[in-house]
Amino acid sequence: MTTKPVEIYILSGFLGSGKTTLLTQLLAWEKERGRQVAVLMNEIGNISVDSRLLPPDTPLKELLNGCICCTIQAQLSHQLLSLCQQHTPDAIYIEATGAAHPIEVLDACITPLMAKQIKTCKIVTTLDLPRWRDRDRLSVRVRRLMEEQVRFTDFLIINKASDVAESERERLIADLVHINSTAPQIVTDFARFDLPLLYDAVGTHTSFYRTETHQPAHAAEHLRVRAFSYTWDKPIDRNMFEAWLRTTPDTLYRAKGYLRFHDQPQQTMLFQYAYGMPMFTEEPFPYPSTVVFIGEDLPEAELKAQLAKL
Ligand SMILES: Nc1nc2c(ncn2[C@@H]2O[C@H](COP(=O)(O)OP(=O)(O)OP(=O)(O)O)[C@@H](O)[C@H]2O)c(=O)[nH]1
Structure with a gap:
């Protein structure tokens, strides 16, 4: 079947x-201009918080519990094909996991199955600018992945810019230009900018990734980024939870989920x-109290024991 x-x-x-x-x-923006779009979400953890933040009428497929750039690569093109056949979208947005190497995701998209369908x-x-500023505190593997995500992009959104002093920004942006001098860049907060700029820019931008080599930096194989989730069967104390967060290792990169508090x-x-x-x-929706924690070399058993005491 062709679409x-x-x-x-x-x-x-x-x-x-x-x-x-x-x-x-x-x-x-896509809705405003009347285009049909679909989304494919990938999460390292076993629940998807992000997909619940999207408009409910968006055709969506989720790939949970792994990273499309390494462990569940093969599933990607089947899911893409199925989105194309079921919804004939003008565009599909793939939200990769934060630990994914963009070129690996690109390679996973362009398979013999999908190649003919892709325009x-x-x-x-x-890019999280404050995290980029403090990248020396990250492990070599994570630093390298962040650099690769900057190097292999067609459009760079330098985000959370106001969280970095203005005096530091110029130097940080110069570092980024040094890594990728061809991709257009936008410096912003909350990813806000004149969105048509993105489509104009990537539309004319020459893709380079086919000819360059990249450093593989997969989540599971090299980065040791792992996720675990924790579920509470009753409300917890908010102050204790926030105090506990402040004691967590620097390698806890991300957490998200739903909670209920005593108050x-x-x-x-x-x-x-x-x-x-x-x-x-x-x-508004009463989801179960479950949080996913994502990080590198996290002492899972120890953290879970602490969470149980909150
Ligand atoms: N201070 C600040 N917070 C931001 C900005 N942009 C996003 N955030 C917040 O940062 C958090 C993470 O944002 P997301 O958009 O979920 O990030 P993500 O890249 O999708 O996260 P993962 O899918 O887990 O990798 C959320 O709490 C956002 O509201 C910004 O420019 N400044």
């Missing part, structure tokens, strides 16, 4: 850098944690 040629956008960028924040805006396949990377036991809270910053927002 209309589809544009594929791979949203790349380290854990918590702003991919979902960008995606929700792109979907709103264009572009990589868009969000408002009926209210489910959406919890997001990226680069030391917790955020809580009221969630």
